[in-house]
Amino acid sequence: MTDAESLVTRVRDGDLRLHELEEHADAETAATARRLYVEQEADVDLSVTGEYALDAEQASGSAIENMIGATQIPVGVAGPVEVAGGDADGEYLLPLATTEGALLASVNRGLSVIRSAGGASARVTKEGMTRAPVFRVDGVVEAAETVEWVRENVDALREAAESTTSHGELMDVTPYVVGDSVFLRFRYDTKDAMGMNMATIATEEAVGVVEAETPASLVALSGNMCTDKKPAAINAVEGRGRSVTADVEIPGEVVEERLHTTASAIAEANTRKNLVGSAKAGSLGFNAQAANVVAAAFLATGQDEAQVVEGANAITTVEERDGDLYASVSLASLEVGTVGGGTKLSTQSEALEVLGFAGGGDPPGSNARALAEVIAVGALAGELSLLAALASNHLASAHEDLGR
Ligand SMILES: CC(C)(COP(=O)([O-])OP(=O)([O-])OC[C@H]1O[C@@H](n2cnc3c(N)ncnc32)[C@H](O)[C@@H]1OP(=O)([O-])[O-])[C@@H](O)C(=O)NCCC(=O)NCCSC(=O)C[C@@](C)(O)CC(=O)[O-]
Numbered sequence: 001m002t003d004a005e006s007l008v009t010r011v012r013d014g015d016l017r018l019h020e021l022e023e024h025a026d027a028e029t030a031a032t033a034r035r036l037y038v039e040q041e042a043d044v045d046l047s048v049t050g051e052y053a054l055d056a057e058q059a060s061g062s063a064i065e066n067m068i069g070a071t072q073i074p075v076g077v078a079g080p081v082e083v084a085g086g087d088a089d090g091e092y093l094l095p096l097a098t099t100e101g102a103l104l105a106s107v108n109r110g111l112s113v114i115r116s117a118g119g120a121s122a123r124v125t126k127e128g129m130t131r132a133p134v135f136r137v138d139g140v141v142e143a144a145e146t147v148e149w150v151r152e153n154v155d156a157l158r159e160a161a162e163s164t165t166s167h168g169e170l171m172d173v174t175p176y177v178v179g180d181s182v183f184l185r186f187r188y189d190t191k192d193a194m195g196m197n198m199a200t201i202a203t204e205e206a207v208g209v210v211e212a213e214t215p216a217s218l219v220a221l222s223g224n225m226c227t228d229k230k231p232a233a234i235n236a237v238e239g240r241g242r243s244v245t246a247d248v249e250i251p252g253e254v255v256e257e258r259l260h261t262t263a264s265a266i267a268e269a270n271t272r273k274n275l276v277g278s279a280k281a282g283s284l285g286f287n288a289q290a291a292n293v294v295a296a297a298f299l300a301t302g303q304d305e306a307q308v309v310e311g312a313n314a315i316t317t318v319e320e321r322d323g324d325l326y327a328s329v330s331l332a333s334l335e336v337g338t339v340g341g342g343t344k345l346s347t348q349s350e351a352l353e354v355l356g357f358a359g360g361g362d363p364p365g366s367n368a369r370a371l372a373e374v375i376a377v378g379a380l381a382g383e384l385s386l387l388a389a390l391a392s393n394h395l396a397s398a399h400e401d402l403g404r
C-alpha cells in the first residue's frame with residue numbers, strides 16, 4: 001500500500017478528515033490521496049487533473065485547501081505592443097489565459113493596430129485598496145460622535161494599522177452613516193500587493209482603537225462598502241485598487257486596412273452600443289469586453305479571479321478626429337498585484353516575468369502600476385477589435401471560424 005492509499009484508508013476509517021492529510025504527509029502525497037478518494041467516491045478518472053507542474057507545497061500552503069490537482073487553462077500571448085505609461089515603458093507581450101476561442105486573436109489584432117499607430121499611452125490616476133468595517137451605535141448622536149472622533153484621529157488609526165505591515169500605508173478613512181450603522185472605508189497604498197489581506201489585517205488593528213475610543217462596536221470587519229467582489233457604484237466612482245486609463249490615436253488608413261471599417265463607424269458603434277445601450281440596460285460597465293481581457297490577464301498572472309467583477313468597471317470612449325480614430329478605456333477599479341496571493345505560483349510568476357513585472361518593484365508599487373497599465377492597453381485592444389468586428393459585421397463569422 002502506498003502512502004497515499006494508506007491515507008485514504010485512514011479517511012475511510014474515520015481516523016482522519018479529508019482536509020487533515022497535509023499534517024501526515026507532504027502536500028503532493030496528500031493531494032494524490034485526496035484525488036484517489038474522489039476517484040473512488042465519484043467513480044471517475046482524474047489522471048489529467050493529477051498531472052501538474054506547480055509546487056503542491058507552495059499551492060496548498062497559501063492558494064488552495066483540500067487540493068486534488070490542478071485545472072489547466074490554455075495560455076497564449078498577445079502583442080508585442082509599445083506602452084508609454086507612468087511606470088510601464090517599452091514593448092510588452094501580454095500573456096492571456098482563456099478558453100474562449102477568438103479572444104486572443106481579437107486582442108492580438110487590437111494590439112497590432114495600436115502598434116501600427118506607434119503604441120498607446122497609459123496612466124494610473126488613483127490608487128488605494130479599501131476595507132470598510134461596519135459598526136453598531138445607539139443612534140445618530142453616537143454615530144456623529146464616532147465620525148467626529150475618526151476625523152480628528154486618523155493619525156492614531158494610521159499608527160495602529162501600519163503596525164501590522166512594513167509596506168502598507170493608510171491613506172484616508174471615509175465615514176458613512178446609515179441610521180445606527182457606521183461604516184469606515186479605510187484606504188491603503190498597498191505598493192506592489194493587490195493588498196486585500198494586508199488591508200484586512202491592518203484594518204482589524206485600527207478597529208480595536210475605534211472600539212476603545214468611541215461608542216461604536218464592530219459588527220463585521222467587511223461591511224460591503226469596501227466593495228470587494230460585488231458590482232458597486234462606489235468602486236466605479238471612487239476607484240479601488242488602481243484606476244487606470246489607456247488611450248491611442250490611430251490613423252484612418254490603418255483603421256481601414258487593419259480593421260476593415262472606418263473611424264466614424266467604430267465611433268458610432270461605441271456610442272450606440274457601449275454608451276446608449278449600456279445606459280438603457282442600467283449597466284455599470286460602459287464597454288464591450290473589458291471583462292474578457294481582465295479575466296484572461298488575471299488568470300495568467302495569478303490575480304484574484306473574483307475581482308474581475310470590479311475590473312470590468314470600465315468606460316470606453318471613441319471619437320473620429322479628422323478621419324483618424326481616438327479611443328480610450330478607463331478601468332476604475334483594477335485590483336492587481338505582482339507580489340502575494342497567486343502571483344507566487346510558478347506559471348503565474350513566469351507570466352509576470354514575460355512582462356518584466358514579477359515581484360516587488362523599485363520603487364515599491366511601480367511593478368503593480370505597470371501591470372495595471374499594460375492590462376489597460378490590452379483592454380483597449382479588445383475594445384477596438386470587437387467594436388471593429390461589430391461595425392464591419394464580422395463577429396459571428398469570427399467565432400464560427402475560431403471559437404467552435
Ligand atoms: C478574429 C479576428 C481577429 C479576425 O480579424 P481579421 O482582421 O479578419 O484577421 P486577419 O487574419 O486579417 O489578422 C489580423 C490580425 O488579427 C490577429 N489574429 C488573427 N487571427 C489570429 C489567430 N488565429 N491567432 C492570433 N492572432 C490572430 C493578428 O494580430 C493579425 O495580424 P498579423 O499578426 O497577422 O499581422 C476579428 O474578426 C475579431 O477580432 N473579431 C472579434 C472577436 C472578438 O472580439 N471576440 C471577443 C469575444 S466576444 C464576447 O465574449 C463578448 C460579447 C460580444 O458578448 C460582449 C458584447 O455584448 O459586446
Ligand SMILES: NC(=O)C1=CN([C@@H]2O[C@H](COP(=O)(O)OP(=O)(O)OC[C@H]3O[C@@H](n4cnc5c(N)ncnc54)[C@H](OP(=O)(O)O)[C@@H]3O)[C@@H](O)[C@H]2O)C=CC1
Binds near residue numbers: 164167192364365
Ligand atoms: N483577507 C481578505 O479579506 C481577502 C483576501 N483575498 C486574498 O488576498 C490575497 C492578496 O492579498 P495581499 O495582501 O495582496 O497579499 P498577501 O497576503 O500575500 O501579502 C502580501 C505581502 O507581501 C509583502 N510584500 C513584500 N514586498 C512587497 C511590495 N513590494 N509591495 C507590497 N507588499 C510587499 C507585504 O508584507 P508586509 O505587509 O509585512 O509589508 C504584504 O503584506 C489573495 O490571495 C486574495 O485572493 C482576497 C479578498 C479578500
